[in-house]
Amino acid sequence: MSPARAILRRAAGLDIFWNLGKDAPARSSVAKVPPTQPGRGSMPKVVQRRAARHGSVSVWTLALLCAALALLAVAPGVQARTTRASKPVHSAKAQKVDTTPADAPVQRFMSLLARKNVSQSQLQKIEDQLEQARKIQPDGLQGAKASFFLARVREELARKSDQKADWSKAAEAFGEYLTKFPKHVLAPDALVRRGTIRLTQLANPEGAQTDFQTVLRDHPRSSRVATARKLSRQAAKALVAPKTPAKPDKPEPAAEPARPRGAGDKALLLDIRPKNHGTASRVVLDLDQSVRFKYQLLESSAGKNEHNRVYVDLLATRLGATIEEDTHLGGGLLKSIRASQRGADTVRVVFDFADLKDYKIQTLDNPFRIVLDAFAGPNFKASAKDQAKDQAKAAEKAPEPVTFAEPSASRKRMAADLVEQLGLSVRTIMIDAGHGGKDPGAQGYGLREKDVNLRMALTLGKTLKSRGFKVIYTRTTDVFLPLEERTALANAKKADLFLSVHCNAHTDPGMSGLETYSLNLARTPDAVRVAARENAVSDRNISDLQMILTDLMLTSKIKESVDLAHGVHRKGLANLRRVWAVSDHGNREAPFYVLMGAKMPSALLEIGYITNKTEAARLNNDAYLRTLSRGIADGVLGYKAQIERFASKR
Structure with a gap:
């Protein structure tokens, strides 16, 4: 009990009643307390007798009562102030966060941009702070942030001075950022800003066009694409202007450059x-x-x-x-x-x-x-x-071109294009490791598809060589190769078969298994999804692609590619299932860019789901890749034997 309440209870006579209870002799029955007499301040007689025994209580009672009331009045305020005073301590702890050297100057710069009048000295101070922050943390996300905003500050300084030297300094700062962080999220914005400086301030439309085209090519999904496309057209006009001879007697029309552009503008x-x-x-x-x-x-x-x-x-x-x-x-x-x-x-x-x-x-x-x-x-x-x-110009040394004997007159009349194309056999196989370079492909559990594809392609190539085939590759290192150039290489090298290696991906992490594709119209939603991902286009663009494919199907090796895909899929799956439990998604058909234009039977192998934890671990296992490659090689040998039997029967 608090001292104030103890004093109050004593002042009210409660202790007296308590002592009365203790001092009273033990009796079988409790004596009744006489009722109080009418009048102010009257007390029961028993209380009066007890009070007389302890002395006069009137003065002391009043004094104690006043003190208790004063303490009770003061205590809540003290307690409230104590509670309120303690809150900021906890709040300060909750608000404490880690900061990096670039955060403060970046925040100050962003707040300055919202003002109408910003002094040069303010910008120079932030420039020095960002320069120091970049030295402290030159790499990673913080280094990228410091480098980008350092270039932005210099751009604003150049805008204030409007001096060519300052514009050059800003362009160089954006260049340093882009060289070190070409894939950073702010890279498209930096390219557009540097390109604009080159075009409007430095009289360098060639460099500007390079920047704008880099945005369109390497960052097609960026919000800066529309701006880059518009500025690219302006740069193209600037490139044309110096080459056009002046004709004083018949001046060139000036209306077209000034015409605002709309949806119907020319490409x-x-x-x-x-x-x-x-x-x-x-x-x-x-x-x-x-x-x-x-x-x-x-x-x-x-x-x-x-x-x-x-x-x-x-x-x-x-x-x-x-x-x-x-x-x-x-x-x-x-x-x-x-x-x-x-x-x-x-x-x-x-x-x-x-x-x-x-x-x-x-x-x-x-x-x-x-x-x-x-x-x-x-x-x-x-x-x-x-x-x-x-x-x-070849990236690697290719084997000697395979020469085929001229078919006899009877063979030329054969309806089967397969025998005429292959010269009755399969000798040279081109293996394509999907994606590469700036195109990582699908990613999951620390793996990048382009790396797994290359490992599998080299493993498969080694296995096929041991079976007597000549093997060439579209790439043997981590380089980017456009889709349209891959089958062109196969055609140029006169490959007899074309195998493209890929890893699959799905939003459902439980999805796993093998599937093998050949070139044809997509017949299922899953086939459309995979083709859209590998072609780097939207699902709706697949319908346009299928219209193009209908024009190619008369001369493409559709039937032969289906036979090849069935053979390598069946044998590859069977070999894996000797060791691992693997789901079978079967053979499918879809319009893949990478298979279009191939003059030989071709197949696209989805060797596993990189987004599945179990399968990602297998794709990172050399034993798994070797086992699968041996099965695929068995499938190629079976396909080779099949067409040779077909040829002998003709």
């Missing part, structure tokens, strides 16, 4: 990339947006009954300033390219070939491009100079 042909690969050629047309186009096969310019010329008309398109109007390529299959602006709305690109047997055209997205694949006729032979050039 821009940015680049033409040709490659001759022996008896095959590939040309890629890079554009800044998707376009409608038409194409046609023409007779040669010599007037002979030869169709060795193809033209492509790009509708609602303008010719880029860096495009050469006439390009000669030497002694390869593709001899020359001519590009011209036909009127205000159409760009025509004409391709002249030495001996054209067949060609295919397809489109790819992210960024948009048109791909033309051409294949030589039987009379074409690449020049020695052209062959030497191709070998010098």
